[in-house]
Amino acid sequence: MTRHRMSRRSFLRGAGVTLALPLLDRMMPRGFGAEAKSAPPRRMVCINATLGLHAEYLFPRETGRDYQLTPYLEVIEEYRDEFTIFSGLSHPAVDGGHAADASFLTAAPHPSGSSFKNTISLDQWAIERLLPDTRFTSLQLNSFRRSSPSYTRSGVMIPADDRPSSVFRKLFVDGSPDEVRTQEQRLRQGESVLDAVHAEVKALERDLGARDRQKLDEYFTSVREVEQRLVKSKDWVRKPKPKVDVAPPTDIPNPADMVGRTRLMFDLISLALQTDSTRFITMHIDLHSLVIPIDGVKMDWHGLSHHGKDPSKLAQLKLIELEQMKAFRDLLAKLKGSQEQGASVLDRTIVLLGSHMGNASSHDNRNMPILLAGGGFKHGQHLAFDLSRNPPLSNLYVQMLQRLGLEVDKFASSTSAAIPGFEMNG
Numbered sequence: 001m002t003r004h005r006m007s008r009r010s011f012l013r014g015a016g017v018t019l020a021l022p023l024l025d026r027m028m029p030r031g032f033g034a035e036a037k038s039a040p041p042r043r044m045v046c047i048n049a050t051l052g053l054h055a056e057y058l059f060p061r062e063t064g065r066d067y068q069l070t071p072y073l074e075v076i077e078e079y080r081d082e083f084t085i086f087s088g089l090s091h092p093a094v095d096g097g098h099a100a101d102a103s104f105l106t107a108a109p110h111p112s113g114s115s116f117k118n119t120i121s122l123d124q125w126a127i128e129r130l131l132p133d134t135r136f137t138s139l140q141l142n143s144f145r146r147s148s149p150s151y152t153r154s155g156v157m158i159p160a161d162d163r164p165s166s167v168f169r170k171l172f173v174d175g176s177p178d179e180v181r182t183q184e185q186r187l188r189q190g191e192s193v194l195d196a197v198h199a200e201v202k203a204l205e206r207d208l209g210a211r212d213r214q215k216l217d218e219y220f221t222s223v224r225e226v227e228q229r230l231v232k233s234k235d236w237v238r239k240p241k242p243k244v245d246v247a248p249p250t251d252i253p254n255p256a257d258m259v260g261r262t263r264l265m266f267d268l269i270s271l272a273l274q275t276d277s278t279r280f281i282t283m284h285i286d287l288h289s290l291v292i293p294i295d296g297v298k299m300d301w302h303g304l305s306h307h308g309k310d311p312s313k314l315a316q317l318k319l320i321e322l323e324q325m326k327a328f329r330d331l332l333a334k335l336k337g338s339q340e341q342g343a344s345v346l347d348r349t350i351v352l353l354g355s356h357m358g359n360a361s362s363h364d365n366r367n368m369p370i371l372l373a374g375g376g377f378k379h380g381q382h383l384a385f386d387l388s389r390n391p392p393l394s395n396l397y398v399q400m401l402q403r404l405g406l407e408v409d410k411f412a413s414s415t416s417a418a419i420p421g422f423e424m425n426g
Helices: 002-014 070-077 078-083 095-103 124-132 162-170 176-204 210-238 258-274 301-305 311-337 393-403
Strands: 043-049 082-087 137-143 280-285 349-354 370-374 383-384
Touching: 043 124, 043 258, 043 311, 070 078, 070 311, 078 082, 078 311, 078 370, 124 280, 124 393, 137 258, 162 258, 258 280, 258 311, 301 311, 311 349, 311 370, 349 393, 370 393
Parallel strands: 043 280, 043 349, 082 383, 137 280
Antiparallel strands: 082 370, 349 370
């Protein structure tokens, strides 16, 4: 039935009902600022640095807990006990260089192939099963363009928002009366679309076999569930959005300013999680053929990623990636400093920073840089694996799903439920 539910969501998006209204999951008012009676929710943030992170500056030589900090890990030394660094992991059969960004959260094989069809991403897979009680089921963000690592069950990319001001308005600015009425009208149209789908497919029942009739019954069961949630969605249209004591962000006009744009999006990630506006966020740190305005950087980022071990290019690349790590450090600080029911938001949030590029210079998708912070895991170590005998990265994804509260032992290319040496807290 879950598969039908996702297909039905994709169809409704195509019908112009839910594309801009991610309000159709079951939602209950949480009473922002009030004492919640239930346990704090678990959340997940997945960030893909699309041009990778240089391995020699990221991965420690030593394994276990007593590793020496590398230049990039020195930046987040304060949170050493809050993260785990993984080396040697990859997605089996995921290749194609830059094309592999489509498979970062899906593990779908051979993304550069002519017959490639993507599958559902980790965040959307979890959302299907958890049905989060939030205004927005998920957010997709990007520092530069509209691409995202989030994909529907049918393998369609969910476009990202690359304008911080737009994200802020969506999260925290109530619409005008006319906007509210327009949104209500769209919800009413959604109900009529469901009625039309029901009538159209019902007419085909007499021509279907027993198995297809069963599938159809499952489909309509899921449709009725959506109709019920659609009614509840109407309440969210007029429910005031949470108020935050921060000024709306001003979009950075310079498209090359990846650092500033990333920081603005990271600030919004923190606010969205603190207000429980959503529990699932994905982001691309994205920029290719532009020169980033950092002192000492003279070449475009993409060109520097193809460094060929040239010392000058590596020095400039290091400047860029150090700034990425500083922005990530500040995101961890905000999440660590926000408390809810005796724990920090970071304790309740799985934060994945990684890349589909193990070596951008050679377009190698093996040995992906993977850093996992927060979420209630036992952190503080470097876990290293042999490239020729390593567990799939999806094994880690299974553990992330389990930490979110799902009873699951399989996702995408996973072979087992655990990465050796990596455990959850009690």
